[in-house]
Amino acid sequence: MTEINKIEKKRLALQAKLDGGKTPEDRNHMGQFATPTTLAREILTHGVRLLPASEKIRFFDPGIGTGSFYSALRAVVVAERIESAAGFEIDPHYGKPAKAFWKGTKLNIRLEDFTQAEPEERLKANLLICNPPYVRHHHMDAAKKADLQCRTEKACGVKINGLSGLYCYFMGLSHKWMEQDGIAGWLVPSEFMGVNYGKMLKSYLLDKVTLLQVHRFDPEDVQFTDALVSSAVVWFKNAPPPSNHDVIFSYGGTLTEPALSRKVLASELAHEGKWTRYPQADKATIRVEITLGDLFDIKRGLATGDNSFFIMDRKKIEAYNLPMECFRPVLPGSRYIPSDEIKADKDGLPLIDMQFFLLHTSLSENDIAQRYPTLKAYLDTGRKGERPVAERYLCRSRRPWYAQENRPAAPIICTYMGRSRKGSKPFRFILNHSQATACNGYLMLYPKPLLAHAAAKDPEIMRTVWKFLNGIKVDELLSHGRVYGGGLHKLEPKELRGFPAEGLIARIPEIGALHRQLSLFEKAVI
Template identity: 45%
Template sequence: MNEVEQKRKLMQDALDALKTQKERNSMGQFSTPYPLALEIMRYMRNLLKKKDVSFIEPSIGTGVFYSAFLNEFAESTKRVLGFEIDSHYYNPTKKFWKETPLELRQANFLDQEPDDLFDMLVANPPYVRHHHIDSDKKVQLQEKVLKKYGIKISGLAGLYCYFMILSSAWLNENGLSCWLVPSEFMDVNYGTAVKKFLLHNVELVHIHRFNANDLQFADALVSSCIVVFRNRKPQKSSKIKFSIGGTINKPNEIRLIDGSNLKAESKWTSLFQGNVVNLESQVTLGSFFTVKRGIATGDNDFFIVDKETIEKYEIPHIFLRPVLPSPRYIEGNCISSENGNPVVSHPQFLFSCNLPEAIIKKNYPKVWEYIKFGIEKGVPKGYICSHRNPWYSCEDREPAAIVIPYMGRSESQNKMFRFILNKSKAITTNVYLLLYPKPEYAYCLKNVSLLNEIWQKLNSIATETLCQNGRFYGGGLHKMEPKELMRTPANEISTLLEPKSNGQLSLFATA
């Protein structure tokens, strides 16, 4: 690291330290580590192969990319323009680089109109989530994207999506644009607009993903990727590079994919590894199962009760249903049953009652005491309870024979996204997803050995396949929504289940 960079880094740390995490979050102020900035700049130099380069940085912070640019393009600088909105960073940065060619403007980059065109853009844009964007500003930005690019961008899109799209107006024809952004745009719905832009408005060159556990910004806790595109219409013959692991200059794995095989609506994270699958033509878990979230009680501390509370308030069994404890208390992947109750180390029950208060007061005075305790705690005022009548009556739900925790950590000792066979009558809260066979496959619930086989086949689905359909949140955390689980390829199951009409069978009965 050269001396100038060492000084810049000290300035960066000092400025960051003067802000709270919350302030930095709301303005997306997490800086790029210099080694990564240098790696990116080297990559750009090799790709650009040009003398006299003009470079634009739309969200410059203290200028880590500029510092790397000086290192790599020292002999070939034509013009460098940077934008920074926040005077906290702008003023010291302006002073720091004053003897160098950098032109710095204090402005909201998204409000600017180009007064010149550039050969290269490199940015780590502010990762500002949609709810931190002023609503009038958001509408204005959405209109701008629609008008200029014909793309409708969701209100849930983070600020970085607008940066990626709108900044292309500052690029020369063939100009290169490089973005260090969260990978989530490749998976979530709001990312469709960005993917449309990358597929149709410009020529997508390369997306490099870091390894899931290799967080680029420890303090921002997002998994990141580098997106590189060229400012020209996509060429028919060109292939897009998808690489993962290692560095952008030396990835661990590379795949070249024809852009015409890609859809903006599909999830792209599955493209980095394994065989490319056409999810639309696949047999998926949703072909056999309806997946639902477990119930949202409105206040688990109140509605999920243990034996002690049951005894203390003499809660009769008619107001109780067994519930599965948190996945961390479940050892192994099979829950046996004793009179319908799960055999677990922390037995728990859902308290739910739909009798009117007057009857509870009269017939179950101790239960009434418990309800009063809930009122004192403010339970009925919560969103879910305030929309229920009576507030202490929870949703009725059939137990599911197969459940899966909706969240998993890659470093956890349990297999991530394990399917649990639930032989009991316990229902679950929303920390689990529940798999209910579709009516034509419900016969499997009556056949213990078949159900066992299905459960084992489900657990043989590769963790990567499940992760590819879920969401990655950084720090090794993965989550799965019911729809995402239903979209998971499940050819394994089609060898076991043939559809059968079963008018007589109870859909959700357990074996």
């Protein structure tokens, strides 16, 4: 074993010891997820190749932890090439032992909050590599966010969205710590590429620096065993972007040997909301005249506040002698729905084995006590125990506390979270003929007047729409959603609303005709 590898083995032992001294909750709160050795060396190897071969390295890591990237740098270049190295660590639990561990080397660790520091000319770097803390916005108070927004805008000229995680601020604040033409490599969650809060960060990457490459790891190959995120490495040069320059988008495999890779014009990226479409997509999203949002009002299913209390099967209702008229049918989880079409009996109940019912009444407790004493007795149990149902967040904000949202049955529902394996679809579109509503494990598609008008004339139109939705290619559907570590895909209502629906016009001419009439009317009003 080489001396470098022996040192890395000792550093890993120190990392494990320090991680063991904190609870997973504490580390999660501070976004502390150490970079694995193999990945760190892969990133440093790639970063060094982006520098001129004769150039000395002035290394900087604003979230250094125990120094995984500095250790990797020492493993991939000769010692003489490292002119200087510096890093910040806010947590003394990691910072003090790391400072002691690297004593006698070129690494200078500052035990400070990087976001509050001002750069010194001698500390500016030509190679900045960082796995910034993955702290979600709700772990930062309003005053902290406002300060970070102000500091970041001053540092890089872009104001970061308040819903952004701490890693977005780290990227913007680091701008002033880089030398002209310096190289930066950021190991970050890929979510910024496809969500609204990422727009400002993408603006920085396109307008303030020269974006070189975005490598997205296969989400099923989780880079951090203790963080459910899909990771990407973003590479850029601290130089104004040249006109019409290309950006390399790569996916899967390694940085050196990705499974997929292609060049995309930066000008194309400026008009593409979902960078996660690349490199699989061969062109930007086509702007269309009609989307699913024109045809459907798409909402998430209802949140009960406590499914185990408000949802029950017929046996439980009968066991408590509860009044059936105070319940309405509700669909079970998708694993209990074997077919993508739910048929109904004459009363509108779904013809499936697992039939459930939702407690649904707006009667006051006094009225319930007079009309339905057994139901009043059951509701009283919701006020007892260590965590009474009535005191939970959703319930205590309702009047009365047991009232439910108004979510009527939808003719089409969609499972909006799932995994895609070997070409299978993570999302299911289900045609619902029943009067059963659905909980928030589903998206509910309610026809807007445009579609409802056409469907009223021909009930088979809804089946045509359903077949169209289930005919969407897997990659097309995934490109409109977002992905998390482990291959977990998610499709938000807004993302589904934006999906192109022009393919339906050929199948349902009435929709095209009505949409053109509506567009002409809207233009006339404007």
